[in-house]
Amino acid sequence: MDEVAGGLPVRExxxxxxxxxxxxxxxxxxxxxxxxxxxxxxxxxxxIADFASEVTEIAAQPFQLVGPDGGRIRRHVPDLFLVHAGGLVTVVDVKAPSRMKDPKVIAQFDWTRQACSRRGWIYETWSGAEPAVVENVRFLAGYRRRDLVENSLIARVLAAAAGQPTIGGIEAALAGQPCEIVRPVVLHLIWSGRLVADLRAPLNRASRIRVAA
Incomplete structure (x- = not known):
């Protein structure tokens, strides 16, 4: 499993x-x-996988499955290989919503699901998520690198978040610091899971926030 998670894509x-x-x-x-x-x-x-705290490994086009499917030999390269804390594995195929009902695609999904099941892996077919959630995660990914935010403010932001219910409230509590320095720290802490916000609506100063349990 480690070799698969840490390997290069199997196709160019x-x-x-x-x-x-x-x-x-x-x-x-x-x-x-x-x-x-x-x-x-x-x-x-x-x-979304990178944002999920329970995911520990992400690999793309990790391997090729080859095997019989009725009277034919099927070959398929799944899109993603995710390893979760505790060793659970999810294999993901991503397809546009318009192709999800294509009989050929469904047959490939069914065959891949059976192959994954034999190894004790979860198989997921994915065609998108709630648009607001996807866009918020995409936005937060811009703040995923800890070395690009003011690390000296992390403890102060977390302390302020314990008593403030919104992003704007945290910024007001740290009014001695420029907003353009505080806001990236808040967004990084949401990305890293140390702060929790409702991602079903666009993030702004009024977004409610809490310290993760």
């Missing part, structure tokens, strides 16, 4: 003018390594 990624899909590499704070993606939708699922 190509970039060229006119390509319909948006591909690239994302630096995951969970692992400290680059994770490849082949579409914005796939990037969104990687961001």
């Amino acid at each position: 990624f190509r970039w060229y003018r006119g390509r319909k899909h948006y591909s690239g590499w994302y630096h995951a704070s969970t692992t400290g390594r680059m994770v490849a993606y082949e579409s914005r939708l796939e990037l969104a699922r990687i961001l």
